[in-house]
Amino acid sequence: MYEKLERRTFLAMLVLVSLAFVFLMKPFTGPIFWAVAIALIFHPVQQWMRGKVGDRPNTVALMTLTLCMVIVVIPVIVLVSSLVAEGVSLYQQIQSGELQPGEYLDKINQSFPAIQSLLSQFDIDFSGLRERAVNAVVGGSQFLAKQALGVGQNTFQFFLSLALMVYLAFFLLRDGSRLVELLIKALPLGDERERLLFAKFAEVTRATVKGNLLIAIIQGALGGLIFWVLGIKGALLWGVVMAVVSLLPAVGAAIVWVPVAIYLAAIGDMVAAAVLTAFGVIVIGLADNLLRPIFVGRDTKLPDYMVLLSTLGGIVMFGINGFVMGPLVAALFMAFWGIFIREFSEHDSDLALTQEAREEADDRVPD
Structure with a gap:
């Protein structure tokens, strides 16, 4: 009895000290x-x-x-x-x-x-x-x-x-x-589960950081380049802004170049507007649509809509760091539930097989 009290007290203190360290x-x-x-x-x-x-x-x-x-x-x-x-x-x-x-x-x-x-x-x-x-x-x-x-x-x-x-x-x-x-x-989660979760953590972190940053750099460079070619003021600024907003899947750099293309058409510069629109849709947009599933979605094994929602939610909750933390939380969520479904389904299947074997054995026993 006294040993159980000691163990529970120690675990409670361990939790309290760990929480204090996290806040620290x-x-x-x-x-x-x-x-x-x-x-x-x-x-x-x-x-x-x-x-x-x-x-x-x-x-x-x-x-x-x-x-x-x-x-x-x-x-x-x-x-x-x-x-x-x-x-x-x-x-x-x-x-x-x-x-x-x-x-x-x-x-x-x-x-x-x-x-x-x-x-x-x-x-x-x-x-x-x-x-x-x-x-x-x-x-x-x-x-x-x-x-x-x-x-x-x-x-x-x-x-x-x-x-x-x-x-x-x-x-x-x-x-x-x-x-x-x-x-x-x-950690008391089981060594196999822990190794799987750590591997998932590393995989998603690499994919989101490398993938998103690479896509952002490519889209920002392409956007800044076309702005500079067309003689639009502040090409460097708008290129960096496009790189930042391209961290948002499905929306991305279009937030910047679409209004500029509309303005160019409004002032009668139809050639520049057409060039910017074609370049934005074909080159910048294609870079996002082709590269993001390859660098982010494939490695994280998350569907596109989950990447979008988790990125937006992560940015709201964690700030700029959320473009990594959001998909990371979503991937760990999927990993935990995947482990739960796999292990408990196997456990239920084993119980069902055991029950079936017992019933067959009972059937074989003569009355």
Whole structure:
């Protein structure tokens, strides 16, 4: 009796201490998550380097992390800095009156009066829609300007988070396999289930990060390129914006290039509008429709609608990190239920076979 009380008390304290540790780590969720993602994504590279260098864990982890910094972290920082700078410039142009988003919408309305008639059939007021669109553009540029100011004021916090992510990534690259084995021993889910879930976690993280980022880079580069070719101002800004919004499946970069194509048609530049529309539908849209199922849906083994819903839900719940965390939660949900259905179906089948065998045995016994 006393031993049971001790065990229950210990388990209760274990839960409490674990929850306290989770809340303690909550402010560092972003750096910890991306450190884990880096370790998972670059694990094959680490294995390849280990084959070349030999069993030198510190050297291999440092080389892998350096490669990650050169090809991923530094370019992302430069790209985000460029986006913020372009956003600040856009906000300044709007504030000075040099750029007036409302005039663009008025030009579209004047050139295509059928749009207002179509909106009125659905009881949508164009003036209200115009005001919301202008506020969205102004708000977006203002947000980027505030982010630029925030980066300047919180430089220490930014570099602290970056240093923490790099520091954790080094140890996860070096000791990741041992940590996984330790977790498998500690978690009371059964070793086979735990290995399956960890494999699913790694698979989905690699697929969503590599797939979504690769698709975003491709679509953003294609969108920025066509904007630059057509002479549209702020090609770099809009290319980065298209890269960001392309993280949303099924919607993606069309949020940016479709309104621009409509505006080009409204001002009479039909050639540019036709070129942008054709390029957007055939090239940018085809890149999303072909690459996303290959890089994301195939590896995560999630249907397209589940990827879309989980991505949107993840972004709402976790912010920008949600484009990875959302599909990850959905994939783990599917994995847990898959294990449950498989194991309990087998258990029920075994019970049914046992019952059937008993009935057959009873039938064989003479009265």
